[in-house]
Amino acid sequence: MRAGVSVGTVSNVLNRPELVAEPTRERVYAAIAELGFVRNDSARQLRVGRSRTLGLVVLDVANPFFTDVARGVEDTANQHGLAVILCNTDEDPRKEASHLDLLAEMRVQGVLINPIDTDGRIAGLRDRGIPVVLFDRLGDPAVECSVAVDDVLGGRLAATHLIEAGHRSILFVGGPLTLRQVQERYEGASAVVSARDDVELTVLTTTALNVAAGRAAGDRLAAGGRDALPSAVFCANDLVALGVLQALTHAGLRVPADVAIVGYDDIDFAAAAAVPLSSVRQPRQQLGRTAAELLLAETMADEHEHRQVVFDPELIVRDSSSR
Amino acid sequence: MRAGVSVGTVSNVLNRPELVAEPTRERVYAAIAELGFVRNDSARQLRVGRSRTLGLVVLDVANPFFTDVARGVEDTANQHGLAVILCNTDEDPRKEASHLDLLAEMRVQGVLINPIDTDGRIAGLRDRGIPVVLFDRLGDPAVECSVAVDDVLGGRLAATHLIEAGHRSILFVGGPLTLRQVQERYEGASAVVSARDDVELTVLTTTALNVAAGRAAGDRLAAGGRDALPSAVFCANDLVALGVLQALTHAGLRVPADVAIVGYDDIDFAAAAAVPLSSVRQPRQQLGRTAAELLLAETMADEHEHRQVVFDPELIVRDSSSR
DNA sequence: GGCCGTCTTTGAACCGATTCAGCTCATCCG
DNA sequence: CGGATGAGCTGAATCGGTTCAAAGACGGCC
Numbered sequence: 001m002r003a004g005v006s007v008g009t010v011s012n013v014l015n016r017p018e019l020v021a022e023p024t025r026e027r028v029y030a031a032i033a034e035l036g037f038v039r040n041d042s043a044r045q046l047r048v049g050r051s052r053t054l055g056l057v058v059l060d061v062a063n064p065f066f067t068d069v070a071r072g073v074e075d076t077a078n079q080h081g082l083a084v085i086l087c088n089t090d091e092d093p094r095k096e097a098s099h100l101d102l103l104a105e106m107r108v109q110g111v112l113i114n115p116i117d118t119d120g121r122i123a124g125l126r127d128r129g130i131p132v133v134l135f136d137r138l139g140d141p142a143v144e145c146s147v148a149v150d151d152v153l154g155g156r157l158a159a160t161h162l163i164e165a166g167h168r169s170i171l172f173v174g175g176p177l178t179l180r181q182v183q184e185r186y187e188g189a190s191a192v193v194s195a196r197d198d199v200e201l202t203v204l205t206t207t208a209l210n211v212a213a214g215r216a217a218g219d220r221l222a223a224g225g226r227d228a229l230p231s232a233v234f235c236a237n238d239l240v241a242l243g244v245l246q247a248l249t250h251a252g253l254r255v256p257a258d259v260a261i262v263g264y265d266d267i268d269f270a271a272a273a274a275v276p277l278s279s280v281r282q283p284r285q286q287l288g289r290t291a292a293e294l295l296l297a298e299t300m301a302d303e304h305e306h307r308q309v310v311f312d313p314e315l316i317v318r319d320s321s322s323r
Numbered sequence: 324m325r326a327g328v329s330v331g332t333v334s335n336v337l338n339r340p341e342l343v344a345e346p347t348r349e350r351v352y353a354a355i356a357e358l359g360f361v362r363n364d365s366a367r368q369l370r371v372g373r374s375r376t377l378g379l380v381v382l383d384v385a386n387p388f389f390t391d392v393a394r395g396v397e398d399t400a401n402q403h404g405l406a407v408i409l410c411n412t413d414e415d416p417r418k419e420a421s422h423l424d425l426l427a428e429m430r431v432q433g434v435l436i437n438p439i440d441t442d443g444r445i446a447g448l449r450d451r452g453i454p455v456v457l458f459d460r461l462g463d464p465a466v467e468c469s470v471a472v473d474d475v476l477g478g479r480l481a482a483t484h485l486i487e488a489g490h491r492s493i494l495f496v497g498g499p500l501t502l503r504q505v506q507e508r509y510e511g512a513s514a515v516v517s518a519r520d521d522v523e524l525t526v527l528t529t530t531a532l533n534v535a536a537g538r539a540a541g542d543r544l545a546a547g548g549r550d551a552l553p554s555a556v557f558c559a560n561d562l563v564a565l566g567v568l569q570a571l572t573h574a575g576l577r578v579p580a581d582v583a584i585v586g587y588d589d590i591d592f593a594a595a596a597a598v599p600l601s602s603v604r605q606p607r608q609q610l611g612r613t614a615a616e617l618l619l620a621e622t623m624a625d626e627h628e629h630r631q632v633v634f635d636p637e638l639i640v641r642d643s644s645s646r
Numbered sequence: 647g648g649c650c651g652t653c654t655t656t657g658a659a660c661c662g663a664t665t666c667a668g669c670t671c672a673t674c675c676g
Numbered sequence: 677c678g679g680a681t682g683a684g685c686t687g688a689a690t691c692g693g694t695t696c697a698a699a700g701a702c703g704g705c706c
Contacts, residue, residue, distance in 0.1 A: 006686050011664055021684060036447060041428040042374065043662035047367035053408075061409075062390045062591075070384060075412060083425050085376075086384075086409040088397060102406050105364040124359060211591050242595040262677050269592040270532050270563040274599065329656050334694055344654060366692035369661045 003031035014039060044109065052085040054295065057087045057096065057113040059179075060210065063239060064267040066114075066285055069135065072288025073112060074180055080296060083107060090269075091179070091208060093117040104128060110295040116179070131298040135291040137180050138308055145294040147287055147309045151181055153281040155188020158234045159201075161278070161315055162269045165190065165322060167232035168199050173217045173244060174236020175205035182209070182236045184278075185264060186236040202230065207283060209236055214243020218302035221259075222251030229259055232321065238263040238270045238279055245320065249274055260321040283311050325613035326354035326645020337362060345564020346468060366401065377618065378426040380419065380436040381409045383533065386562060387590040388607055389437075392458065395611025403619060405432065406584040414416075414502070414531060416440040419505075427451060433618040439502070454621040458614040461631055470610055470632045474504055477603040477636040481557045481585045483613075484601070484638055486515065490643060491522050492581060496540045497559020498528035498566060503530070505559045508587060512557055525553065532559055544582075544588075545574030551583055555644065560595045561586040561602055564597050568643065572597055583644040599641035606634050 003010075006030055010018050013028040020028070031037070039300055052118065055071050058066040070086060077084050087099040093116050098291040103111055115122065122132050126143065135147035162170055172183045186203065193201040194313045204220070206213040214235065221229065223242070232255045235241035241263030245255055255261055255275045263270055266281035290309055298304045326333075328351055335342050336351040343351070356359070368374045379396050381389040393409060400407050408431065410422040416439050423444045426434055432452040438445065445455050449466065459467035485493055495512055496504045509526065516524040527543070529536040535560065544552065544567070558564035564586030568578055578584055578598045587592055589604035613632055621627045 008665080008686060008688095009684085012685085015664080021686080024684080036450065037657075038424075038427045038451065040367040040369070040430065042430065042663055043691090046363070046369050046662085046665070046693085047664045049691080051365065061393060062383075064385065064389065067385045070412075083408065083429075084421075085406065087406075088394075099406075101628075106406075107363065107365065114603065127359065128361065179550065212596070236446045242592065244457035246595050255453070269565065269595070272534070272569050272592070272596055274595060274597050320573075329696080330693075331656060331658095332654085337653085338694080342654080347654080363692055367662090369663090369692085370694045372661075436691070 004319055006033075013249075017057045028228075032312065040163065050107045052081060052226050053085055053106065053108050054292070055081045055085050055087060055099075055108045055111040055113075057089060057099055057103075059089055059091050059114055061088045062210070063237070063265075065237065065265045065270065067283070068267075068284035069288035069291075073292045075285075075289075076289050076292035085091075087117060089174070091116055093119075093122075097121055100125065104130065105166065109299050112291050112295060116224040122154075129184070131295055133291050133295045133298070135287060140311070141306050141308050143306065145291075145298060145306045145308070147289065147291045147294065147311075149282040149311045149313050151184035152188040152191070154264060154282075155185040155190070155234075156192050157315040158185075158264070158280055159189035159192040161317065162232045162234065162260060162262060162321065163196070163199055164258065165232075170199065170201050170232045170234055171204055171221075171230035172201060172236070173206060173214070174203045174209065174235050174240055175206055175207060175213075179209070179236075184322035185234075185236055202242065206236075207238060208237045209241040211246075212238035214245075215247045216243070218244035218247025219251070222248055222253060226253075226258070228254070232256075232260040232262070234262045236264060238265045238267045238277060241277055241279070241320075242269065242273055243273055245277070256320055256322065261302075264323050267314050270316075271318065272284070273320070275320045276323040278318045281314045281316050326350040328354075345515065346523050356543070361624060373430045375404060376406045376408055376431050376511075377507050377615070378408050378410060378422075378427075378429075378431045378434040378436075380412060380434065380438075382412055382437055382439070384409060384411045384412050385533070386560070386588075386607070387592065388560065388588045391590075391607035392611035394541055395613075396609035396615045397611075398608075399612050399615035399619070412439060414439055414499070418440075420444055423448065424632040427453065432622050435614050435618060451639070454618055456618045458610060459635070464629050466538055466629065468614075468621060468629045469632070470614045470617065470634075470635045472605040472610065472636050474507035474636075475514070477587060477605075477638075478508040478557075479512070479515050479618055480511075480636065480638040481508075482512035482515040482588070484640065485518070485555045485557065485585060485644065486522055488555075488583065490551045493522065493524050493526060494527055494544075494553035494555055494556045495557050496527045496529060496537070496563055497531060497532065498536075500526075500528055502532070502559075507517050508559055509555075529559075529563060534569075535561045537563035537568075538570045540568070540571065541567035541570025542574070544574060545571055549576075549581070552576070555579075555583040555585070557585045558588055561588045561590045561600060563642075564600055564602070565596055568597055568600070579645065584643050585638075590641050593639075594641065596643070598643045601641045601644035602639050604637045604639050610634065618634040 052139040089096040110205045138148045139146040193199045263277045263279040270277040270279045359479040412419040417443045462469040516522045586600045589602040593600040594601045
């Protein structure tokens with residue numbers, strides 16, 4: 001080698017510099033700088049058995065909820081010298097599967113996932129020694145760690161608030177209902193409503209949880225005419241809520257006078273909306289950080305006790321649901 | 324091996340199945356399924372010399388502008404069987420450097436970057452045979468491909484529109500001014516303004532381009548009192564604009580009556596804002612797709628002609644700047 | 647039967663960093 | 677002075693695919 005030193009020594013300089021004598025170390029650093037040497041991570045991984053990356057699989061990168069979670073994950077990961085590979089599933093089980101396959105081939109240290117399809121693939125990763133932590137959804141504490149926010153409670157908070165504000169016909173907008181988040185938020189609202197005789201809860205399902213889907217739902221609502229309108233709408237997330245708000249406003253309806261709206265997630269844009277949006281807030285970054293920490297704990301320790309962490313959501317009331 | 328077959332054959336089944344006889348192929352697939360075999364990507368990479376990933380380095384994942392670009396990049400990359408590693412720099416040159424180092428170690432196929440700091444590191448990647456494509460910023464066509472939107476034109480569009488709407492004192496809000504995008508958008512506006520004697524353009528710099536920074540700027544504006552207010556504000560991006568809008572509204576000022584606002588990027592949330600935001604729209608996904616295509620073209624071809632692609636932005640006028 | 651060409655399959659070299667047993671040499675101690 | 681000690685360094689084995697020259701199998705043809 002350039003520094004008159006063996007490859008073994010170079011490796012030591014890079015990984016355990018304290019083992020190498022000062023002058024040698026200096027020479028090696030100098031040679032590295034001079035030659036522009038960059039360690040080949042594949043070779044290192046091959047030998048060590050696993051990579052220095054961690055996979056994060058989310059439903060939709062364009063949703064600020066997930067980018068905030070990703071922030072949290074990234075913070076924690078970077079602190080430990082790990083890179084994060086962000087994968088987008090678009091709520092498509094096939095995309096999810098193909099991303100998981102890729103992550104398995106990469107021998108990532110672990111995977112954080114908000115799963116759509118809990119098919120065998122996740123178990124497969126785990127069999128292969130790759131820990132998987134579920135986030136924004138609880139799993140089986142016997143086999144996995146998970147971090148979630150209590151969505152049923154979130155649904156209750158929203159519904160309770162609307163009922164207290166005097167609304168008697170509430171429409172839940174969101175979908176697909178196969179998404180656990182959507183289902184549980186609905187469940188929470190439903191539980192509150194069924195405890196009373198005088199309140200009605202209906203559902204309008206959407207095909208996705210984005211602004212366009214919300215806009216479509218809002219258009220349908222508006223097209224039904226003023227009489228068919230519910231007095232309040234509870235949306236499965238803020239993107240949908242913003243879409244509904246846009247469509248209703250566009251159709252000349254007033255929020256909250258004609259229809260009140262409550263969203264979910266309390267993304268930054270909720271407060272900046274046409275009518276500041278009431279929303280159920282989740283501790284997003286903390287969700288990400290906690291998930292990453294659980295994952296790291298699992299990779300480090302020999303003995304590991306799986307944990308379930310549940311955060312409580314909080315209702316933020318703004319103009320869209322109060323007069 | 325389980326299928327009574329050599330490793331070489333397995334490799335052929337995986338990579339060039341047409342070379343292997345039907346029955347053998349079947350046996351190998353069966354064995355793979357039975358054993359739950361997953362190819363070790365590091366070993367493959369080590370041999371082949373490069374990975375099947377591509378790095379995307381952005382200023383801020385939480386900015387919908389970048390997630391839309393990322394979408395475009397991902398689409399194209401996935402079509403070619405590549406994974407995308409999304410890196411966040413938070414406008415911090417140190418983070419940028421460390422991400423680039425990591426990507427170099429990973430021997431990514433290429434890097435798409437919206438650079439802050441064009442220090443030696445990018446050239447270093449290129450020397451090592453890793454193509455780099457700049458996006459949202461033009462580079463030197465002799466050494467690199469780049470894709471951008473004409474930010475100077477965007478600035479002109481915004482300023483021209485405001486002047487035509489009768490505004491004579493315009494405030495530009497954005498920063499840091501070291502960001503090329505910020506600078507050029509300002510330049511465009513400045514060029515239009517200096518062509519006239521009766522219009523005044525001032526600048527309020529922010530430390531970042533997010534909602535919080537915008538809110539802070541808006542608070543400062545509002546604190547100055549009604550008399551000190553400019554008649555219009557042109558923001559370096561929509562996040563800042565939304566922040567300003569929020570702060571002004573909160574302070575009891577009316578938009579656009581007291582102050583008009585024009586943003587930049589036309590993110591989905593701009594239309595859904597408290598006062599629907601006028602904004603300069605950029606073809607975001609297309610920017611991402613084009614950048615990825617240029618990168619792929621460079622990796623494939625032996626001979627490669629570097630290209631510069633410039634898209635034109637488009638002004639979308641909404642309520643925030645028209646009465 | 648022998649030779650040739652085609653289609654399959656094999657097996658060993660190789661990629662580059664890590665790891666570790668073992669070597670060297672200076673120092674210290676009895 | 678001999679031997680023990682340990683710091684510092686070396687060099688070869690190793691990880692698991694990919695690649696390719698070469699071997700093998702088989703059929704056709706003279």
